[in-house]
Amino acid sequence: MPHTLYRKRKSVWGLTIISNMGKIILTGDRPTGKLHLGHYVGSLRRRVELQNSGAFDKIFIMIADAQALTDNADNPEKIRQNIIEVALDYLACGLDPQQSTIFIQSQVPELCELAFYYMNLVTVSRLQRNPTVKTEIQMRNFETSIPVGFFTYPISQASDITAFRATTVPAGEDQQPMIEQTREIVRRFNMIYGDTLVEPEILLPNNAACLRLPGTDGKAKMSKSLGNCIYLSDTPEEVRSRVMSMYTDPTHIRVEDPGKIEGNTVFTYLDAFCKPEHFAAYLPDYNSLDELKAHYQRGGLGDVKVKKFLNAILLEVLEPIRTRRKEFEQDIPAIYDMLKAGCETAREVAAATLNDVREAMRINYFDDSELIEAQSNRYKTN
Ligand code: TRP
Numbered sequence: 001m002p003h004t005l006y007r008k009r010k011s012v013w014g015l016t017i018i019s020n021m022g023k024i025i026l027t028g029d030r031p032t033g034k035l036h037l038g039h040y041v042g043s044l045r046r047r048v049e050l051q052n053s054g055a056f057d058k059i060f061i062m063i064a065d066a067q068a069l070t071d072n073a074d075n076p077e078k079i080r081q082n083i084i085e086v087a088l089d090y091l092a093c094g095l096d097p098q099q100s101t102i103f104i105q106s107q108v109p110e111l112c113e114l115a116f117y118y119m120n121l122v123t124v125s126r127l128q129r130n131p132t133v134k135t136e137i138q139m140r141n142f143e144t145s146i147p148v149g150f151f152t153y154p155i156s157q158a159s160d161i162t163a164f165r166a167t168t169v170p171a172g173e174d175q176q177p178m179i180e181q182t183r184e185i186v187r188r189f190n191m192i193y194g195d196t197l198v199e200p201e202i203l204l205p206n207n208a209a210c211l212r213l214p215g216t217d218g219k220a221k222m223s224k225s226l227g228n229c230i231y232l233s234d235t236p237e238e239v240r241s242r243v244m245s246m247y248t249d250p251t252h253i254r255v256e257d258p259g260k261i262e263g264n265t266v267f268t269y270l271d272a273f274c275k276p277e278h279f280a281a282y283l284p285d286y287n288s289l290d291e292l293k294a295h296y297q298r299g300g301l302g303d304v305k306v307k308k309f310l311n312a313i314l315l316e317v318l319e320p321i322r323t324r325r326k327e328f329e330q331d332i333p334a335i336y337d338m339l340k341a342g343c344e345t346a347r348e349v350a351a352a353t354l355n356d357v358r359e360a361m362r363i364n365y366f367d368d369s370e371l372i373e374a375q376s377n378r379y380k381t382n
Contacts, residue, residue, distance in 0.1 A: 022057025025050060026166035026200075028105070030068040031082040035089040036229040037314075038222035041210035041272045042172035046203065048094040050170060059100040060164045060346060061090060063339075066106045067157065070150040071140060087335050089232050092325035103342035105160065110350035114159035114357060115152075121188045122155055122181070130154050132177045158182035162197045163350040170203040173211045174221075193360040209271035218247030218265045230314070232321050239318060243311040248303045255302040261293050266306050273313050282312040 027043060029035065035044065051059055063086050068079045083104060090102060105111060127133060133154060137146055149156075157178045161169055162185070169179055179202040186197040205211050215221060215228025222229040230242050246266050252259035261267045274289050283305075286292045292309075295301045328335065358364040365371060 023055065023168060024058045024060070024164060024166045024198075025056050025168050025170065026060040026062065026161050026164045027170050028062030028064045028160070029086055030064045031079055031086045032068050032072065033082055033224045034085045034231045034233055036222050036231045037269075037272075038172075038213045038215075038229070039089075040093065040232060041207075041213050042205060043170050044090075044093050046170045046205065047100075050168075050203075051095060051099050056168070058164070058349075060166070060349075061095060061100050061102045062160060062346075063087065063102070063104045064160070065104055066111075067153050067160075069106075070147060070153050070156075071136075073147065073149075083339075084332065084335060085233075087339060088325050088328050091328045091335070092232065092321045094324075097338045097342065101342045101345045102339060103346035104339055107343035108163070108347050108350050110347065110354045111156065111159050111163055113354060114163055114350075115156045117357065117361065118155045118158055118185050118189070119152065121185050121192075126181070126184075127151060127154065130177050130181060132174055154178050154181045155185070158185045161200050162186060163353050164346070165198045165353060166200045167198060168203050169200050173204060176202055176204070189360075193357075196356050196360040207272060209268050213272055214265055214268060216242045216246045216265060218263065232318065233325055234318070235322075236315055236318075239314055240311050243307050243314065244304075246307060246310075248306075252296075252303065256299050258299040259296045259301070259303075261297060266303070266310055267293065267296070269310055270306075270313070273310070273317060278309075278313050278316075281316075283309045 025047070027047065029039060029043075047059075047061065050056060063083055065079050065083060068082075069076060072079055087102065091097075095102060133151065136150075137143075142150070154177070158181060161179075161182050169175070171179070179200060183199050186199045189197050212220070213222065215223065215226055216230060217226065217228040219226055219228055230239055234242070243266075246269075247264075248266050249260040249264050251257070270289055270292075276288060279286050279288065283292070286295070292301070292306070296306065355364070359367070362368070362371075
């Protein structure tokens with residue numbers, strides 16, 4: 001493997017073991033609903049590309065049910081129902097269980113154990129300053145009644161990432177503060193207990209429109225509660241009606257009026273999805289997105305024409321996903337089997353990290369012959 005890293009680790013006997021550490025991906029999603037285009041351009045599409053690039057030694061994709069429960073404690077059924085939906089969306093997009101370990105967070109109890117030790121390395125005020133947690137608290141109107149589990153989920157997320165020794169976390173911009181917090185925990189752990197954990201890096205989408213795909217109403221983010229999502233499993237009719245009612249430029253009333261591109265959702269989506277070859281296929285009067293944008297800004301180009309173009313592109317993107325999903329839906333028990341096998345693999349990997357963590361913290365009492373001997377000598381001399 002071209003990207004192999006080497007990491008030194010001290011053993012109890014004072015020998016230095018060199019362990020071969022490859023490039024490892026961990027990322028995941030909360031199973032609170034089906035996955036939508038925001039998930040797709042923010043991380044999912046990239047994961048599949050990275051998987052197929054062969055540049056990573058291991059890939060772990062986690063269905064974060066325990067994290068989803070931190071603000072859905074009264075509705076576990078919602079999470080339970082959506083695990084299969086997320087798994088189907090993953091497979092439909094091209095994640096391949098032969099190459100990527102797909103697993104469910106709650107089935108790997110080592111993650112809780114690790115989070116418990118990390119809690120001692122993070123202060124309450126540091127958590128309060130986490131911008132993602134701050135906005136999420138506002139969005140959910142928690143005010144002062146924030147569940148402790150929700151408040152501390154960045155710590156739990158740090159254990160998700162580090163338990164798999166992930167080097168790379170492909171995720172949306174909103175996850176940046178989580179990775180920063182993880183890196184701080186890793187540095188603090190390694191400083192106190194010796195070099196044990198790997199510092200991860202976030203891999204953001206390389207296109208600005210994909211960093212923060214707005215909802216179809218032009219609002220900040222796609223969200224189920226706002227009803228502004230296009231789901232990967234939507235029918236062509238559903239996609240079409242969402243696209244045709246998309247928020248554009250409210251001052252662009254007649255076709256001949258000049259229109260604005262900034263904040264115009266249809267153009268943001270084109271930035272995220274349009275490729276040069278789409279013009280020849282669906283809109284041969286134009287050669288490039290720049291040309292289309294210039295015409296819109298000049299005036300004389302109607303919203304409907306641009307929306308129809310976007311709809312054609314989205315159909316092309318979503319059709320193979322929808323078809324594959326239908327195939328996977330034919331054998332649901334096989335998907336649970338795949339997830340179960342994934343959980344077993346994930347658990348083995350996390351357990352190995354936990355062994356290293358306990359050794360580093362010197363709480364591996366029964367494997368520590370030096371400790372047992374020293375204590376025994378102490379009592380013998382008396
Ligand atoms: N917080 C992520 C989300 O809301 C889900 C998640 C949980 C995650 N643990 C993770 C993402 C670890 C990346 C790495 O979608």
